[in-house]
Structure formats: structure tokens, C-alpha cells
Amino acid sequence: MLKREKRREREIALERIVYLIERAEKFKNIDYELSRRYVELARRISTRYRVRIPRELKMRFCKKCLYPYKAGHFRVRLNKSAVIVTCLNCMHVRRYQLRDRNVRGA
Numbered sequence: 001m002l003k004r005e006k007r008r009e010r011e012i013a014l015e016r017i018v019y020l021i022e023r024a025e026k027f028k029n030i031d032y033e034l035s036r037r038y039v040e041l042a043r044r045i046s047t048r049y050r051v052r053i054p055r056e057l058k059m060r061f062c063k064k065c066l067y068p069y070k071a072g073h074f075r076v077r078l079n080k081s082a083v084i085v086t087c088l089n090c091m092h093v094r095r096y097q098l099r100d101r102n103v104r105g106a
């Protein structure tokens with residue numbers, strides 16, 4: 001396949017990822033299971049086309065169980081140097097360092 005085509009393919013993949021995560025956001029309070037499936041699809045596209053999910057989108061769902069974070073299903077705690085997000089569906093914990101500019105783990 002031409003390099004140009006491959007690039008185009010990945011652009012489309014990214015557009016679909018963004019779209020799917022937006023859908024997930026929209027449906028999370030209506031149909032949580034469906035919402036999770038959108039995230040799952042976005043993840044699948046991301047792996048298949050090797051396109052990274054933008055960080056601000058990645059922070060909207062649990063990377064372990066893939067359920068979008070929504071009121072009552074996640075907990076945010078602050079300590080001196082980090083934001084600690086706990087998914088209450090699977091208890092997966094993520095930490096975001098506050099001082100470090102290169103925030104990792106997202």
C-alpha cells in the first residue's frame with residue numbers, strides 16, 4: 001500500500017476514535033453498557049491502525065474495564081503531587097503526577 005494511503009487510513013481511524021468516544025460520553029448516562037462498547041471499539045481501532053487515543057480522550061474512561069468515568073462510578077483524590085483516579089467498577093487506580101510536565105500513565 002502507498003504511504004500516502006496508509007496515512008489517510010490512520011487519519012480516518014483517528015476521526016472514528018474521536019467520534020466513538022464522543023458517543024460514549026453522550027450515552028454514558030443513558031446506556032452504560034452501550035457506552036462501554038463504544039470505548040471498546042475505539043480501542044480496537046486504535047490498536048489495529050496503531051493510532052494513539054488522544055490523552056484528553058483517554059482520561060474519560062477506565063483503561064482497564066473500559067467503562068467511561070461517570071458520577072458515582074469513579075473517585076478523584078488529590079494529594080501533594082498527584083491526582084489519583086479510582087474506577088469504582090473495577091477499582092483500577094491511575095495516578096497523574098502534578099509537577100511532572102510529561103504526565104504519564106494516561
Ligand SMILES: [Zn+2]
Pocket residue numbers: 062063064065066067087088089090091092
Ligand atoms: Zn475500571
